Amino acid sequence: MNTLQLVWKNITQQLGSTLLSIILTAFGVAILVSIYITSDTFEKQLDNNSKQVDxxxxxxxxxxxxxxxxxxxxxxxxxxxxxxxxxxxxxxxxxxxxxxxxxxxxxxxxxxxxxxxxxxxxxxxxxxxxxxxxxxxxxxxxxxxxxxxxxxxxxxxxxxxxxxxxxxxxxxxxxxxxxxxxxxxxxxxxxxxxxxxxxxxxxxxHHDDHDHEHDHDHEGHDHDHAHSNESKATETAAAHNHDDHEGHDHDHDHATENTAATVDSTHDHEGHDHEHDHEHEHVTTTTASPAQEDSLVTERPRPNVFVKSIADDIIKEHGxxxxxxxxxxxxxxxxxxxxxxxxxxxxxxxxSPALETARLFSLLGVGIDSLEILAYVIMIIAGLSVFISLYNALKDRKYDLAIMRTMGASKIKLFSMLIVEGLVITSIGGLIGLALGHLGLYFISTQTGQSADIIQAFKIYSKEWLILLIACLIGVVASVIPAIKAYNTTISTILGNK
Structure with a gap:
């Protein structure tokens, strides 16, 4: 019977303690794999999404x-x-x-x-x-x-x-x-x-056609103007500049008694329809002199400026x-x-995406580091479990080891058998942990929003093999002391006590 067969027999004989060691190792590896894949993926995604945006x-x-x-x-x-x-x-x-x-x-x-x-x-x-x-x-x-x-x-x-x-x-x-x-x-x-x-x-x-160059076409607006006076000053007042009025219909009723007018505007903003009723009261009944007209112009805003201010309010509120x-x-x-x-x-x-991304990683770094420490602690506990399991089992297997020595097994074979046993236990736990880590990430990606869709749950990363190697080394280290004890087995003493 070769060494692996002997190891497998020993593992199955102490199934309870072996399962505990495997489970602890698997959880430690699964947490480390999940943390590594998630942090590595998000770091790459943050770089990919922000590399073109300054x-x-x-x-x-x-x-x-x-x-x-x-x-x-x-x-x-x-x-x-x-x-x-x-x-x-x-x-x-x-x-x-x-x-x-x-x-x-x-x-x-x-x-x-x-x-x-x-x-x-x-x-x-x-x-x-x-x-x-x-x-x-x-x-x-x-x-x-x-x-x-x-x-x-x-x-x-x-x-x-x-x-x-x-x-x-x-x-x-x-x-x-x-x-x-x-x-x-x-x-x-x-x-x-x-x-x-x-x-x-x-x-x-509502809006007008807004092309991709962000130029605004202001055609297609309906403006109904009823004018009761055909004087030149009245026509000038009616020639309003309606820039930036997008998607709004304006009805203007002007009651003009003379060329010098005072504007009293009432605006009803309901939805996107605005009715502007301008009643113009006039201070004279005769044609105003040029000096009087200049004075009136400086005392009140021009109609196009007034209308433009209304448009700015509309855009700010609705547009x-x-x-x-x-x-x-x-x-x-x-x-x-x-x-x-x-x-x-x-x-x-x-x-700045660069500055805020660095800030984000600084906030997440503490949590990620804490989880990594927790995962390594779990793996160390798994190693202790392997050590305790092998050490306690060694007491019950002393007679078996002595019989093996009498049948020609060397001290090196006994030593290697204990080392391989610890290695097999942690290797099984590590492989199960890798599978659990990827399955857990896949479950997360299917149950959460699109922010987790970027995780490639079944992609194998090179660092995963390093994590598995660390788990195996913990198993080897945990089995060194029981292996040394098996190496120093004295056949005569054990058989004599038996």
């Missing part, structure tokens, strides 16, 4: 929350910012690219991102099938979204309000899948992309807002200039 601009609040929501899509946004204010950054010569994104809905836990085609350039994305969106309510989906939800080109989906999977569903606004992205190894694989107008429309925000802006620098000099300029001179905040 700055994230959004509403004031927590910079870390802004990064997590806009870049990694694992938190709620800090708020919205005006698109008109964010667009000004695109003209800065230090900025190479500024990509708008708008959050608000999800599909079964996968976030729907409103953006433009520059998002594809920023993340270097490509289409596996289909095409890019060309109109509202068309979406291009990530590879993991298509795989997990079994979606294909032409399928229609309904978004849910907010970022929670069980939120209110917008049944009246179905989206059509027109494209599927190639796997990118980033969080984009779990997203759905559409144009900004889709996000605005689904939440009842074109986005969640964040993903910025890529043109020059390294922007690192020290752009964030400070945004934080000090605008109502927005700028957050």
């Amino acid at each position: 700055l994230v601009v959004g509403a004031k609040g927590s910079p870390l929350q802004l990064i997590l929501s806009a870049l990694y899509h694992i938190d709620n946004p800090t708020g919205n910012i005006l698109l008109s204010e964010a667009e000004k950054l695109q003209d800065n010569p230090m900025i190479d690219m500024a990509v708008p994104i708008s959050l608000g809905d999800n599909f079964k836990g996968h976030r729907i991102i409103g953006t433009d085609t520059s998002f594809m350039t920023l993340y270097e994305l490509g289409l596996a099938s289909g095409k890019m969106w060309t109109k509202s309510y068309e979406v291009v989906i990530g590879s993991e979204t298509a795989r997990k939800r079994q979606l294909k080109l032409g399928d229609q989906i309904h978004s849910a309000h907010g970022l929670a999977e069980n939120a209110h569903v917008h049944d009246e606004h179905p989206f059509t899948v027109v494209g599927i992205l190639k796997p990118s190894g980033t969080v984009v694989d779990n997203l759905l992309l559409c144009n900004l107008e889709s996000v605005w429309d689904v939440h009842g925000i 074109l807002e986005i969640t964040a802006l993903l910025v890529k620098y043109r020059t390294p000099a922007a690192i020290g200039v752009i964030p400070k300029m945004i934080n000090q001179s605008t109502s927005m905040q700028a957050a």
Whole structure:
């Protein structure tokens, strides 16, 4: 009978203590494997998701929350910012690219991102099938979204309000899948992309056609003007500049008695329809002199300025807002200039992905290190269990060892048999621990949100073999003392006592 057969016989004879040692070893290895794979995967994902983005601009609040929501899509946004204010950054010569994104809905836990085609350039994305969106309510989906939800080109989906999977569903606004992205190894694989107008429309925000260059077309507004006087001054007052009024109908009734007028405006803001009734009371019944006209102009705002201020209020309250802006620098000099300029001179905040990611790891590091220490402690306890099991079993097996010696077994064979026994116990526990670690990660990835989908549960990492080797070494060390005791077995003494 060879050494392995003898070892297996000995293990099965003390099954209770052997199982305890195997279970402890398995738990220690499983925890270490889970920690290593999770931390390594998230570190790589954080780098992949942020390597093309130098700055994230959004509403004031927590910079870390802004990064997590806009870049990694694992938190709620800090708020919205005006698109008109964010667009000004695109003209800065230090900025190479500024990509708008708008959050608000999800599909079964996968976030729907409103953006433009520059998002594809920023993340270097490509289409596996289909095409890019060309109109509202068309979406291009990530590879993991298509795989997990079994979606294909032409399928229609309904978004849910907010970022929670069980939120209110917008049944009246179905989206059509027109494209599927190639796997990118980033969080984009779990997203759905559409144009900004889709996000605005689904939440009842009316707008004109807003192209991807963020130029606004202000055609298509209905303005009804009833004029009771055909004088030149009245026509000038009626020629209002309606810039930035997007998607609103304005009815203006003007009762004009003379050319010098005082404006009293009443605005009723209900939904997106605004009726402006301007009653003009006149201070003279004769034609005003040029000097009087100049005095009146300086005493009250011009109509186009007045209307523009109304438009700004409308946009701020109802209109074109986005969640964040993903910025890529043109020059390294922007690192020290752009964030400070945004934080000090605008109502927005700028957050650096590099700084906030380092901060995130510093916060998570304590917990990860604690879990690693716990796992090693469990493995040491498993080694102690192996030692106690072999040492106690040695007392009952002294006579068997003496008989083996009389039959020609050498001291080295007895020593090696105890070492192999400890090695086998911890090896079995280590292999079971590897399997438990991967199965646990797979279960986590299927039961949680898309933030855990990036974990490749069944990928074998090189460090896993190092963890298994450490477990085996603990078993070897734990069996050294019992093996030395078996090596020093005295045949005459043991048989004489027997």
